Amino acid sequence: MTGPAxxxxxxxQLVVRYYGRSDDAxxxxxxxxxxxxxxxxxxxxxxxKSTLALAAAGLIPRIVRAETAGRVVIDGEVALDRRSxxxxxxxxxxxxxxxxxxAGIVFPNPANQLSGTKTSVREEIAFxxxxxxxxxxxxxxxxxxxxxxxxxxxxxxxPPYAISGGEQQRxxxxxxxxxxxxxxxxDEPTAQLDPLATLSVADHLVQLAGEGVAVLAAxxxxxxxxxxxxxxxxxxxxxVSLAPPGTxxxxxxxxxxxxxxxTLVALAAAAGLGPEAAFDEAxxxxxxxxxxxxxxxxxxRPVADAPVRAWQPVRAQPPAAIEVRGLVHRYPTGVEALRxxxxxIPPGQSVAIVGQNGSGKTTLVKHLNGLLxxxxxxxxxxxxxxxxxxxxxxxxxxxxxxxxxxxxxxxxSVEAELHFGPRNLRLPKADADRxxxxxxxxxxxxxxxxxxxxxxxxxxxxxxxxxxxxxxDPAVxxxDEPTTGQDSPxxxxxxxxxxxxxxxxxxxxAISHDMEFAARHFERVVVMRLGEIVxxxxxxxxxxxxxxxxxxxxxxTPPPAARVAALLGLDLVPADAAQLLHGLGTTRP
Amino acid sequence: xxxxVGFFRPGAGWLHRLNPYPKLLLxxxxxxxxxxLPVVAIPFLIxxxxxxxxxxxxxxxxxRAALIAPLVVVLPIILINGFFYPGRNEVIFAxxxxxxxxxxxxxxxxxxxxxxxxxxVTVAVVMSTRPDDLMETLVQRGTNPRLAFVVxxxxxxxxxxxxxxxxxxxxxxxxxxxxSGSPSARVRAVVPxxxxxxxxxxxxxxxxxxxxxxxxFSSGAARTAYRIVETTPRDVTVTRLALLxxxxxxxxxxxxxxxxxxx
Numbered sequence: 001m002t003g004p005a006x007x008x009x010x011x012x013q014l015v016v017r018y019y020g021r022s023d024d025a026x027x028x029x030x031x032x033x034x035x036x037x038x039x040x041x042x043x044x045x046x047x048x049k050s051t052l053a054l055a056a057a058g059l060i061p062r063i064v065r066a067e068t069a070g071r072v073v074i075d076g077e078v079a080l081d082r083r084s085x086x087x088x089x090x091x092x093x094x095x096x097x098x099x100x101x102x103a104g105i106v107f108p109n110p111a112n113q114l115s116g117t118k119t120s121v122r123e124e125i126a127f128x129x130x131x132x133x134x135x136x137x138x139x140x141x142x143x144x145x146x147x148x149x150x151x152x153x154x155x156x157x158x159p160p161y162a163i164s165g166g167e168q169q170r171x172x173x174x175x176x177x178x179x180x181x182x183x184x185x186x187d188e189p190t191a192q193l194d195p196l197a198t199l200s201v202a203d204h205l206v207q208l209a210g211e212g213v214a215v216l217a218a219x220x221x222x223x224x225x226x227x228x229x230x231x232x233x234x235x236x237x238x239x240v241s242l243a244p245p246g247t248x249x250x251x252x253x254x255x256x257x258x259x260x261x262x263t264l265v266a267l268a269a270a271a272g273l274g275p276e277a278a279f280d281e282a283x284x285x286x287x288x289x290x291x292x293x294x295x296x297x298x299x300x301r302p303v304a305d306a307p308v309r310a311w312q313p314v315r316a317q318p319p320a321a322i323e324v325r326g327l328v329h330r331y332p333t334g335v336e337a338l339r340x341x342x343x344x345i346p347p348g349q350s351v352a353i354v355g356q357n358g359s360g361k362t363t364l365v366k367h368l369n370g371l372l373x374x375x376x377x378x379x380x381x382x383x384x385x386x387x388x389x390x391x392x393x394x395x396x397x398x399x400x401x402x403x404x405x406x407x408x409x410x411x412x413s414v415e416a417e418l419h420f421g422p423r424n425l426r427l428p429k430a431d432a433d434r435x436x437x438x439x440x441x442x443x444x445x446x447x448x449x450x451x452x453x454x455x456x457x458x459x460x461x462x463x464x465x466x467x468x469x470x471x472x473d474p475a476v477x478x479x480d481e482p483t484t485g486q487d488s489p490x491x492x493x494x495x496x497x498x499x500x501x502x503x504x505x506x507x508x509x510a511i512s513h514d515m516e517f518a519a520r521h522f523e524r525v526v527v528m529r530l531g532e533i534v535x536x537x538x539x540x541x542x543x544x545x546x547x548x549x550x551x552x553x554x555x556x557t558p559p560p561a562a563r564v565a566a567l568l569g570l571d572l573v574p575a576d577a578a579q580l581l582h583g584l585g586t587t588r589p
Numbered sequence: 590x591x592x593x594v595g596f597f598r599p600g601a602g603w604l605h606r607l608n609p610y611p612k613l614l615l616x617x618x619x620x621x622x623x624x625x626l627p628v629v630a631i632p633f634l635i636x637x638x639x640x641x642x643x644x645x646x647x648x649x650x651x652x653r654a655a656l657i658a659p660l661v662v663v664l665p666i667i668l669i670n671g672f673f674y675p676g677r678n679e680v681i682f683a684x685x686x687x688x689x690x691x692x693x694x695x696x697x698x699x700x701x702x703x704x705x706x707x708x709x710v711t712v713a714v715v716m717s718t719r720p721d722d723l724m725e726t727l728v729q730r731g732t733n734p735r736l737a738f739v740v741x742x743x744x745x746x747x748x749x750x751x752x753x754x755x756x757x758x759x760x761x762x763x764x765x766x767x768x769s770g771s772p773s774a775r776v777r778a779v780v781p782x783x784x785x786x787x788x789x790x791x792x793x794x795x796x797x798x799x800x801x802x803x804x805x806f807s808s809g810a811a812r813t814a815y816r817i818v819e820t821t822p823r824d825v826t827v828t829r830l831a832l833l834x835x836x837x838x839x840x841x842x843x844x845x846x847x848x849x850x851x852x
Contacts, residue, residue, distance in 0.1 A: 054799075063802055105803045112796035115804065116749065117741045118721050119597070126815035128803075133810035136817075161749075176803060371759050390769075391762035400763035406792055407753070408760040410784025420781065424765030454788060468764060 007073070008183045008214030009033040009056055009103075013083075014070035016051050016060055016237075025051040025066070027237045033216060035182060038209035040228035040245065041218040044258035044487040045459040048237040049218035053187040055080070056216050057105035075102035075182045101132060103183040104176035108191045108485060110168035113175070114160045121152070121171050124160045128179045146174040149204050151197075162333060165192045165403075166357025173201060177208065184208060186217040190224060191485045194356045194513045194555035202227045220487060222262035222560070225249060226279035233257060246278030260488035263516065263560040266577035281560070285567035288584060308442050308496040311504035314431045317475035318382060319347035320397050320507060322368060326377035329363050329531075337363040339531040340377070345524075347475070350502040351509045352518035355528030356555025361511045362403075364528070365478050368509070369398040381476065396425055399474030403481045405458065405465035414456075414464055415440065415449040421472035435471045442497050443467040459490045466497060477501055479510040483517050495521040515559040519543050520575030529554035539573045596654075596715045596748060604645035604717040608824035609726040612714050614831035618838065619710025623703035625842045627850065631702040638709030647716050655712040656705070663701040670697025720745055725818045734812045750790065757785045 009032065016026040026048045033039055041049045054060045058079040061068050072080040107113055118124040125143045134142070147153045152170050155163055160171055169192050176184065186205075190198040202224045205215050209229070217224055225231055231248040233240040235257040241248045250269055251261040261269070268278040271287035322345040329338040337360045345351055353361045366372040367379045370386045379386045386394055399421075402408060411417040418439050422432035440446045443463040448456060453464050466482060482494045491514065498508045498521045512518050518525055518539065525542040527535035527550070535542045535550060543551070543558050545566020551557060558566065561574040565583065574580035599605075604612070623634055642651040674693030681689045720741050727737040761781045762768055768778045801807075844850035 057803065059799060059802065063799060101805050101808050105799075107796060107800060107803075109796055112793050113800040113803075115738075115742075115801070116745050116797070117724060117738060119719055123721060123815055128805050130813050130815055131805035131808050131810065133808070133813050136813055136815060139813075139815050161752075172800075179805065366759075369763055371763065390767070391759070392765050392767045395763055395765040400760075402756070402760045402763070404756075406789045407756045407785055408764065408781075410781055410788065420766075421764045424767070472765060 007032050008035050008037065008075055009216065010071070010073040011052075011056065012071040014052075014055055014072060014080075015068060016048075016055060017067045019065065019067070024237050026055070026234075028070075029234070029237070029239050031056075031216075031232060031242070033183070033214040035212045035214055036209050037230070038205060038215040038228045039217070039242075040225045040231045041216065041234060042220075042225060042231055042249065042259060043218075043234035043240075045457055045485075045490060046236075047234040047257070049234060050187050051237070052232075052234065053105060053185050053216065053218050056183070057103045057185040059105065077102060101179070102181055103185055104128075104179050104181045105185040106173050106176050106187065106189045108188040110165050110172050110192060111161075113172040114168065119159050120157050121155045121160055121163070122147075122157065124171055125175045125178050128175055132179060142178045142180065146178045149177075149207065150174045151200055164358040166194060166197060169193060170197060170201070177204075181213070183214045183216070186215070186219070188218055188220065188485060190219065190221045192357070192481075192513075195223070195515060195557045196552060196555040197357065198223050199557070220485075222264065222279075225262065226264070233259070235259075244275055246275030249278070250275065258487065258489050261577075263577045264564070267561065267564060267580065270577060270581055281564050281567060285564050288564070289568060308444075308493075308500045309438075311442070311500045311506075312434075312438065313473055313504055313506070314435050314438075315427070315473040317397065317473070317506070320382040320475040321345065321347050321380075322476065322507070323380040324364075324367070324377070325379075327364070327367060327374050327379060328376040329360075329367070329372060330375040337531050338367075341531075341533060343526065343533065343536075345507060345509070347507055348502070348505045349507055349524055350498060350522045351507075351524045351526060352522035353509065353511045353526045353528060354513070354515070354518055354554075354556055359528040359554055360531040361528055362480055363531075365400070365480065365509060365511060368476065368478060369394040369400050371400070392424065395421075395472065395474075397474060398476045398478060399469035399472050400478045401466050401469045401480060401482065403484060405453075405461040408465055408468070409453045409461060412452055413450050414445055414453055414467075417453055417464055418468050418471045421468050425472055427472075432471070435473050439467040439471040442470060442500060444493055459486050462486065463490070463493065466494065470497065470501070474506065476507040476509065479508070481511055481513070483512060483514045491517055498522070513556075515543060515556060516561075516575050519559045519562065519573050520579075527551065527554060527556070539575075540571075543573045544571070596712075597719055598647065598650060598716045600646045600717065602644070602646035602717070604641065604647070604713060607717075607827060608818065608820050609718050609723040610730060610820070611824055611827040611831050612718055613723070613726075614828060614835060616710055616714040618831060618834050619714075620707045621835075621838055623706035625838050625845070627845065628699045628702075631699060631706055634706040635702065635709055638706060638713060642709070642713040642716075645713070645717060647713060651712060651716055654716065655709045659705055659708040663705055666701045666704065667694070667697045670694070670700070715744075721816055722818050725814055725816050728812070728814065729818065735806070738806070750786070753789060753793075754782070754786055757782055757789070760785075 011029060011031045014026050014029045015024055017024045041052060043049050054064050055072055058074050060066055068080055069082045071083060114124060115127045118127055122143055126139050129139050147156055150170050155167055160168060173189055190201055198221050205217060206227050209215050219225055225245045228245055230242055231245040232242045233248050240257055241253055246265060249261055249265045251266055254261055265278045267284050271284055271291060273283060273287050277283040324341050324343040327338050327341040330336045341364060355361050367374060370389055370391045373387060381397060409417055411420060418436045419432060422435055440449055443466060445463060453461050483491045495517060498510060502508050523538060525539050526533055527542055543562055545558050545562055548558055559575055561576055561580040565572045565574055565580055572583045574583050623631055642655060671689045671693040672687050674690055674696055678690030678692040681691060724737045724741045728734050758768055766778055766781055767774045
């Protein structure tokens with residue numbers, strides 16, 4: 001049976017407009033998923049991906065109130081039926097009163113997806129099964145299967161709140177998958193995962209689709225996009241294209257969407273390959289080897305696309321070398337997160353710290369401003385030990401941007417939020433004003449200076465959090481996962497800020513799971529595994545294809561262009577397609 | 590299970606092994622008893638709760654939570670009554686216009702003792718009871734699963750909120766906010782600390798409600814249970830004793846009100 005009733009999801013001319021907004025979050029979007037389909041959704045932040053995910057899971061307008069039009073049918077059950085002829089309506093009168101739990105949805109924020117009442121991961125996964133009335137006898141088999149499929153058996157007996165964010169996210173995904181629903185919707189499920197965990201989730205989605213589950217995944221990660229059968233590209237709430245990812249994500253197809261083509265797709269296009277080979281690294285390498293002419297005119301991509309002016313330091317910060325000696329940190333739970341770290345960072349260096357979820361990256365950087373005290377060892381900044389110095393005093397030298405902006409923003413306007421740091425440091429008003437203006441310019445939100453931060457999306461809020469620390473003009477800027485949840489323009493903006501501060505002689509340290517970001521914007525990469533540093537050096541030495549095995553041991557992969565370079569036998573770590581093509585051009589006779 | 594979750598501390602002592610239902614009954618008795626029994630019983634109750642907590646292997650964290658943490662509440666009760674009890678009183682000592690009086694202490698100390706005793710039993714039960722066991726027990730005893738979840742979730746929200754408050758404090762200190770020191774500095778820190786806590790909690794509530802929906806919380810299906818909480822003969826005995834003790838409390842209360850029982 002191939003009619004509409006057999007479809008896992010059918011969306012017809014869907015319009016969604018949130019209350020108080022003058023523009024549609026989704027406008028006239030149509031989509032159908034047969035059982036076993038795997039469709040990814042790409043788009044810049046604000047393109048409507050999350051709204052589509054909520055609607056596809058039957059949560060709009062039943063739970064999330066909005067004005068709607070169009071029709072949504074999930075596995076044969078009507079979730080919304082307001083055809084365009086009936087106008088946009090706010091009452092879900094004709095919507096399915098309660099979905100028969102035909103669709104599961106995974107959200108980006110792991111902590112808020114946990115039940116909050118369970119004391120082990122195994123029981124957390126069982127929570128959804130209990131609610132659906134699954135017989136007790138069936139539960140263990142289902143739980144064991146998802147634990148195995150997502151490679152999280154080792155977490156089974158751990159309390160969900162005591163594991164890392166990346167691990168929590170895999171538990172959240174496992175919890176929904178275990179419910180065995182015909183439609184699985186995922187909204188940026190891999191935002192907090194390291195590259196290998198992302199690959200593992202992507203592979204599992206393929207497996208689920210193979211078993212007949214329809215999968216709809218809104219994602220930025222190219223690993224997930226590549227494995228989908230079709231990609232829906234959204235821009236401004238409207239459909240741009242729906243085609244296989246190799247076609248939908250071509251550079252020409254993304255024009256005007258604010259999105260960048262994934263590196264492999266751009267390389268395949270440059271090598272003259274068809275869309276079917278857009279993510280095939282071996283085919284791309286072979287094609288590039290045979291068509292050197294494709295690279296002749298390649299120019300290296302500018303270091304930063306985002307227009308950011310040079311940073312003019314206002315405060316006369318003395319050089320602040322960072323010296324970490326024999327650093328051990330043991331949490332009260334007994335977990336030894338750092339096992340004897342030695343690290344020297346000279347003033348003005350830009351350093352990316354990479355490693356799998358739970359490898360100790362955040363624990364390490366929290367010692368740089370005294371948020372954590374060493375169990376053993378010493379941390380010195382600018383020659384002085386940080387131990388015992390109040391955090392707010394160290395903040396004058398070491399600026400620290402947390403991963404979640406909502407843990408710090410409270411002011412009524414973007415501008416007021418940016419004044420918070422300089423006011424705490426008691427900077428003269430003229431200096432504070434100059435720094436705030438420069439920071440607003442750097443984060444690209446000068447026009448939104450009067451806006452309430454919470455009226456902006458989470459991507460903008462992350463930039464505001466960065467700007468609020470930037471406005472203190474720190475000698476050392478520490479960024480914890482600054483690219484999480486950012487689209488390609490957002491990542492470029494963050495990278496440009498890092499480059500700008502580095503060019504001004506400040507030290508920039510960033511924790512990241514994004515290997516392209518690390519290779520492109522940082523002169524040094526520190527690789528961590530289980531609380532130890534296992535590699536340290538320039539990207540060319542740490543992220544090359546020859547280090548793939550070492551990187552894999554800590555959940556990482558070389559950047560896609562570096563993997564292709566390795567297949568070509570090149571000793572390069574290009575961060576993106578343009579750098580590889582340029583490298584090819586210069587290394588060939 | 591080897592890690593703490595919320596206020597619960599893993600262990601294998603007798604209190605940990607006791608079924609949550611009799612523990613809940615003992616908790617109700619333990620909170621009511623200090624306010625019903627004569628004053629003379631209060632020291633015995635406090636010592637008894639502490640002995641029970643320690644014999645159950647709750648250790649130093651229990652002493653901290655049951656004896657030291659409540660001082661924030663207990664000390665003001667003693668001091669306010671001790672210094673400001675109305676009327677002409679027998680002065681123990683005076684600091685300027687402030688005088689600590691016998692009558693004030695006689696009035697304040699029993700109240701403080703009652704609060705301390707109630708804390709002692711509550712902490713012992715909370716630290717020795719897995720939240721999900723409590724929820725399952727309530728459901729097995731006929732409580733609506735949704736109601737049980739909401740109650741449990743509210744209890745578990747306290748450590749979650751404390752955790753979030755800790756993260757916010759870290760984030761604001763990292764932006765140069767002095768969160769300690771002079772009273773004026775502490776006052777200035779209130780908005781930057783409470784603002785994100787309130788706004789973030791509202792965002793969390795929205796996200797958590799969506800996530801609960803995604804986990805079938807309102808599916809309407811007859812709920813099943815993964816975790817089976819067993820009831821041993823000992824649990825039955827303790828339940829009966831606790832019910833008996835609870836039944837005696839109104840009798841004691843009436844006896845005290847009618848003057849049949851002094852204190």
